[in-house]
Amino acid sequence: MKTEKHFITADEKTETPVIIIDHLYKKFGKNVVLKDFSLTVKKEENVVVLGKSGSGKSVLIKCIIGLLKPDSGRIEVFGKNTPELDHDELDKIRAKIGFLFQGNALYDSMTVRENLEFPLRRHWIDFSQKEVDALVIEALENVNLAHTVDMMPEELSGGMLKRVALARTMILKPDVILYDEPTTGLDPVTAREIDSLILKLQKKYHTSSIIITHDMNCVKNTADRVALLLDGKCYAQGKYEEFEQSADKNIKQFFE
Numbered sequence: 211m212k213t214e215k216h217f218i219t220a221d222e223k224t225e226t227p228v229i230i231i232d233h234l235y236k237k238f239g240k241n242v243v244l245k246d247f248s249l250t251v252k253k254e255e256n257v258v259v260l261g262k263s264g265s266g267k268s269v270l271i272k273c274i275i276g277l278l279k280p281d282s283g284r285i286e287v288f289g290k291n292t293p294e295l296d297h298d299e300l301d302k303i304r305a306k307i308g309f310l311f312q313g314n315a316l317y318d319s320m321t322v323r324e325n326l327e328f329p330l331r332r333h334w335i336d337f338s339q340k341e342v343d344a345l346v347i348e349a350l351e352n353v354n355l356a357h358t359v360d361m362m363p364e365e366l367s368g369g370m371l372k373r374v375a376l377a378r379t380m381i382l383k384p385d386v387i388l389y390d391e392p393t394t395g396l397d398p399v400t401a402r403e404i405d406s407l408i409l410k411l412q413k414k415y416h417t418s419s420i421i422i423t424h425d426m427n428c429v430k431n432t433a434d435r436v437a438l439l440l441d442g443k444c445y446a447q448g449k450y451e452e453f454e455q456s457a458d459k460n461i462k463q464f465f466e
């Protein structure tokens with residue numbers, strides 16, 4: 211396992227980084243949430259960010275997609291420092307980043323089809339109706355829910371809603387997906403289905419992901435690498451097995 215003291219090994223440097231978070235600081239008043247946080251996510255890699263409630267995981271994600279401006283530090287996504295980008299440039303980057311919200315963020319008054327069409331229209335990409343229809347069906351087939359295309363969200367179970375939300379996240383075939391607690395509130399069987407979908411989509415579309423979760427089964431199933439956010443820093447990072455076997459008390463508490 212690596213600590214922040216020896217972050218990037220020679221071996222890692224040879225692989226393409228998609229996201230580089232470098233010495234990031236973010237505070238709200240006197241509350242310093244991110245304090246010299248650094249993390250790199252490589253192509254086709256799933257990195258799980260573990261951290262206690264209130265440790266700053268959501269703040270980190272919001273900084274990555276430009277919803278919050280860090281006080282200092284760099285966040286390079288596809289080679290661009292996102293905190294420095296103007297609105298239009300940020301919008302272009304965001305079109306390549308999918309975000310799966312914890313609460314799914316589907317529109318209750320829209321059908322599944324309309325919910326899935328939404329990102330296609332929002333990012334001002336000129337698709338014909340035929341292309342839109344094909345993308346909607348492809349996205350739903352990826353999550354085995356093509357039959358729900360004309361249903362309303364209220365007709366779907368919690369697990370189905372999560373899968374529809376994932377289909378919507380994937381519809382623009384993003385290079386990066388940020389998952390905020392993807393399995394929280396789901397029963398164990400449905401949660402494991404979501405884990406499998408995360409892996410399936412990673413392989414099919416070669417996506418890189420940051421996954422925020424407290425669900426250690428989700429960590430075990432999806433993480434290529436785990437990073438622990440503690441006291442505003444990347445306290446430790448390594449393979450799931452290294453975390454599981456660690457004697458460090460700050461790490462052990464996630465397995466109790």
Ligand SMILES: Nc1ncnc2c1ncn2[C@@H]1O[C@H](COP(=O)(O)OP(=O)(O)OP(=O)(O)O)[C@@H](O)[C@H]1O
Nearest residue numbers: 238239241243261262263264265266267268269270
């Ligand atoms: N917009 C904001 N203004 C002021 N403080 C904020 C804001 N957003 C987050 N914070 C503070 O930043 C800290 C980290 O919050 P954050 O939501 O990132 O935690 P988290 O690790 O995602 O927690 P959880 O696992 O409970 O979702 C908290 O102390 C929170 O109060």
